[in-house]
Amino acid sequence: MNIYPKLKGQSALVTGANSGIGKAVAIALANEGANVVVNYVTHPEAADDVVSEIKNNNGNAIAIKADVSKETEVQLMFQKMFETYGTIDILVNNAGxxxxxxxxxxxxxxxxxxxxxxxxxxxxxAREAVKEFLRRGIVKERSCAAGKIICMSSVHQVIPWAGHVNYATSxxxxxxxxxSLAQExxxxxxxxNAxxxxAIQTPINTSAWSTPDALNKLLTLIPYGRIGQPEDIGKVAVWLASDESDYLNGTTVFADGGMLLYPGFSTNG
Ligand SMILES: NC(=O)c1ccc[n+]([C@@H]2O[C@H](COP(=O)([O-])OP(=O)(O)OC[C@H]3O[C@@H](n4cnc5c(N)ncnc54)[C@H](O)[C@@H]3O)[C@@H](O)[C@H]2O)c1
Structure with missing residues (x-):
């Protein structure tokens, strides 16, 4: 854990935290002193590994199983979190x-x-987290906000994606x-915030980076010239969860190596 943790005493729930970006976010938040719930739906052993890694680094974490698309499972997960950590300060809606x-x-x-x-x-x-944020209100010693929600979106909230209409729509x-939530x-x-x-190197997009040909093709879409790592996103999540970003509300922070800069136009279209 960092010597001057930014999220000391706060409790965070990260959905889909036994793989890829969610795992890196869970570890990064724990490194900053947050108690972390590592949510998973399959592969409990992978969730246990994340919990062990956090504990080995003097952090606090528990794994809780829930399918985020099932209302009762989500409600039970929050109940279990409150039994262990008392409340929630940070929700990272990551599963996808x-x-x-x-x-x-x-x-x-x-x-x-x-x-x-x-x-x-x-x-x-988000609904379960907001209920708790409203019930509890601000605890000044932990954060100047009553709660923080970070939604894992994608460059595909902007870039249309043929062959992935369901994903881009989501x-x-x-x-x-x-x-709308931020405004309310x-x-x-x-x-x-979101x-x-x-393109981040995780199991969700293995086919886009696992061969040299695929990776080279992908890199033509990334002006910064490298594929992203889950830790790149963990760092952004820590900042968005901390009071250092207190004046950000309703914003998407794109961490994309410049993918949204229309690289196809870099040689004059
Ligand atoms: N990797 C990328 O390039 C990239 C880019 C943009 C956005 N994202 C987004 O980042 C998020 C994480 O993706 P990733 O790249 O780490 O992929 P991943 O496949 O490694 O992780 C996805 C996680 O979601 C979990 N999950 C799936 N269904 C679930 C359910 N019903 N309930 C609970 N958990 C469930 C999986 O078990 C896994 O832990 C997703 O929302 C994805 O859309 C990823």
Whole structure:
């Protein structure tokens, strides 16, 4: 743990925290002194590994199983978190999936699965967190906000994505859910922001980086010339969760190596 932790005594819930970006975010928040709930739905052993890594670094963490798209499971997860840590200060709505196909072949089941996990899951978790933020209010010793929500969005809340219509739709939805929530809750001193990662090297997009050809093709979309690492996003999450970003509300921070800079136009279109 850092010597001067920025999130000391705060409690954080990170959904989908046994893999990729969620794992890095959970570890980064714990490093800054937060008690962290490592949510998972499959692979409990991977969640246990994240908890062990945090504990080995003198942090606090527990793993809690819940499918974020199921209302009762989400409510139970929050109950368990409150039994252990008493409250919640930071929610990182990270869990997400892709179920790609050409649009004409996209089944209703694949559409609903992605919307249910990526968008409805964020709604269900945010609602439970907000109830607790409103009940508890500000605890000055921990933070000047009554609560912070960070929604994991994507550059695909802006960039359309052929072959991934369900996914891009879920991320577009997250943007306006996040902004509407931020507008509604700002007077209560609750901050709601999003992170828009570009291409980050995780299991969700293995096919985009696992061969030299695929990686080279991907790099043509990234002006900064490297694929992102989960830790790049962990650092942004720490900042958005901390009082250092206290005046940010309703904003998406894009961490994308410049992917949103229309690299195709860099040689004059
Ligand atoms: N990797 C990227 O390039 C990238 C880019 C932009 C946005 N994102 C977003 O970042 C988030 C994390 O993705 P990642 O890249 O780390 O992928 P990942 O596959 O490594 O992690 C996704 C996590 O979500 C969990 N999850 C899936 N369904 C769940 C459910 N129903 N309930 C609870 N947890 C569930 C998975 O178990 C896993 O832990 C996603 O929202 C994704 O859309 C990723």
């Amino acid at each position: 999936i892709q179920k790609d196909s050409a649009f004409e072949n996209m089944t209703l089941a694949d559409w609903q699965l992605v919307i249910n996990i990526n968008l409805t899951g964020q709604f269900l978790c 991320k577009g939805g997250i943007e306006l859910m996040m902004k 809750l700002a007077p209560k001193k609750i901050r709601v 992170i828009g990662p570009g």
